[in-house]
Amino acid sequence: MVRAKVREVPAPTRVGPLGTAAAALVVGSAVVLYVFREPLPGYAVMAAGLVLALGVDRALLRSLALIAAGLVIVSTISVEADISYPNMALMGTVLSLAVAVPYLVSRYVFRERAVSFPWRAGHRWSRVQWAYLVFVIAAAWLILPFYFITSGAYRNWPAVAAPDEIARLFVGVNAVGIWDELFFVCTVYVLLRRHFPDWLANVLMSVAFVAFLWELGYREWGPALTIPFALLQAFTFSITRSLAYVVTVHLLFDLVVFLVIVHAHHPEALPIFLV
Numbered sequence: 001m002v003r004a005k006v007r008e009v010p011a012p013t014r015v016g017p018l019g020t021a022a023a024a025l026v027v028g029s030a031v032v033l034y035v036f037r038e039p040l041p042g043y044a045v046m047a048a049g050l051v052l053a054l055g056v057d058r059a060l061l062r063s064l065a066l067i068a069a070g071l072v073i074v075s076t077i078s079v080e081a082d083i084s085y086p087n088m089a090l091m092g093t094v095l096s097l098a099v100a101v102p103y104l105v106s107r108y109v110f111r112e113r114a115v116s117f118p119w120r121a122g123h124r125w126s127r128v129q130w131a132y133l134v135f136v137i138a139a140a141w142l143i144l145p146f147y148f149i150t151s152g153a154y155r156n157w158p159a160v161a162a163p164d165e166i167a168r169l170f171v172g173v174n175a176v177g178i179w180d181e182l183f184f185v186c187t188v189y190v191l192l193r194r195h196f197p198d199w200l201a202n203v204l205m206s207v208a209f210v211a212f213l214w215e216l217g218y219r220e221w222g223p224a225l226t227i228p229f230a231l232l233q234a235f236t237f238s239i240t241r242s243l244a245y246v247v248t249v250h251l252l253f254d255l256v257v258f259l260v261i262v263h264a265h266h267p268e269a270l271p272i273f274l275v
Helices: 017-035 039-054 058-075 085-109 127-151 163-193 198-216 223-240 243-265
Strands: none
Touching: 017 039, 017 058, 017 198, 039 058, 058 085, 058 163, 058 198, 085 163, 127 223, 127 243, 163 198, 163 223, 163 243, 198 223, 223 243
């Protein structure tokens, strides 16, 4: 059997203002696709970014094409909270493809290791990392009930009552949280880091991340929470180089999200929050 040779990712190529504009168009198309739900204009914005990248740098074009592929795949469905069995199966399939396609194309078509999922960093978590997990739980417990209840955003998720509905909501919230890290951090952010400084790659990634979360249900003044959350997750990944750690952070956050949604719909059933 002849194995395809996969070359290591070359040193990042930095691009100038035109490259930044190309990346901004590609990730900005997520706002059109997910916030305004306008597929054709969104694809047009995305295509403009790819055409611009073609004239700037071929490596940038490859990275943006991988990001665009994932964004397009996600745009084929609505990601609004619907925990019916058929929709969960559909959404699970589509989101899985949005991660798998960029990974497989990068590895077997471009013959690069541009996309990877480093589960552990090779060392134990530090005291600071453990303390940060405690901080995440405490901050989520204080902030999320106020956001969901005062804004009414909790109504963007179904009012679950039956045990299987509660279980599906729990699985759905956490599964999407894991996917967020696989796609937006380990795929979009990592690809952008090849061409831009970390801070700029983070800002660009957060545009698509927050647009997706808006469609999911984090609306009203939700971006005031989701923007810093997206930025912090990518920053944390840059420091820890551990998918396991950022997933843990996200799942702790989403555990509180799940509890708040149930509490908001049924205050008497789960009186553990201040609001």
